[in-house]
Amino acid sequence: SQQGEEDPQALSIQEGENATMNCSYKTSINNLQWYRQNSGRGLVHLILIRSNEREKHSGRLRVTLDTSKKSSSLLITASRAADTASYFCATSGTYKYIFGTGTRLKVLA
Amino acid sequence: EAQVTQNPRYLITVTGKKLTVTCSQNMNHEYMSWYRQDPGLGLRQIYYSMNVEVTDKGDVPEGYKVSRKEKRNFPLILESPSPNQTSLYFCASSLLFQGAVGETQYFGPGTRLLVL
Numbered sequence: 001s002q003q004g005e006e007d008p009q010a011l012s013i014q015e016g017e018n019a020t021m022n023c024s025y026k027t028s029i030n031n032l033q034w035y036r037q038n039s040g041r042g043l044v045h046l047i048l049i050r051s052n053e054r055e056k057h058s059g060r061l062r063v064t065l066d067t068s069k070k071s072s073s074l075l076i077t078a079s080r081a082a083d084t085a086s087y088f089c090a091t092s093g094t095y096k097y098i099f100g101t102g103t104r105l106k107v108l109a
Numbered sequence: 110e111a112q113v114t115q116n117p118r119y120l121i122t123v124t125g126k127k128l129t130v131t132c133s134q135n136m137n138h139e140y141m142s143w144y145r146q147d148p149g150l151g152l153r154q155i156y157y158s159m160n161v162e163v164t165d166k167g168d169v170p171e172g173y174k175v176s177r178k179e180k181r182n183f184p185l186i187l188e189s190p191s192p193n194q195t196s197l198y199f200c201a202s203s204l205l206f207q208g209a210v211g212e213t214q215y216f217g218p219g220t221r222l223l224v225l
Contacts (some may be wrong), residue, residue, distance in 0.1 A: 030211045042199060042216035088151060092211040096167060101151040
């Protein structure tokens with residue numbers, strides 16, 4: 001399997017704190033995307049970062065990409081209870097997407 | 110509304126009984142894909158299609174078939190389902206970027222399949 005790995009597998013924080021999750025992958029990529037999934041539902045796209053970018057922001061989300069280390073991180077600032085979900089990174093080559101195993105985030109009110 | 114639809118949403122069947130899960134998108138996307146999601150394993154790609162009549166295997170294609178006769182539809186066929194195909198299935202679609210994948214994928218709501 002060429003799946004990416006995410007770290008940590010689970011994360012529990014208090015509302016208002018920041019949440020950081022990491023993604024490592026194995027092959028060269030065109031871009032990397034982060035998705036969110038609420039319990040058993042469809043995935044929703046959060047942010048895309050291309051291989052020639054190092055950092056990207058979208059609202060309370062900040063994504064970094066280090067292609068030399070084959071890793072990315074997703075930072076959610078000032079977390080809210082509604083951020084409770086699973087978060088997945090996905091890398092893409094030419095034809096296929098490869099998803100990480102996900103980080104389960106729980107934000108306690 | 111731009112969306113990916115899947116049917117059925119829930120399905121209980123028995124081993125060996127052929128079934129089809131339909132997937133349709135209304136965004137004129139070239140790329141469509143099927144994934145299965147199992148606890149602890151994340152999403153794994155079953156099959157993908159770059160355009161009409163162009164399909165290829167993903168990481169876990171065994172036991173599945175697909176077809177892409179129209180741009181909007183990408184059905185997943187289980188000719189002889191087995192219990193190890195019990196899973197949560199997602200269809201997704203996206204545009205291509207310079208002939209390759211990498212744009213935002215839009216996911217359907219999922220199909221929960223139980224094979225007895």
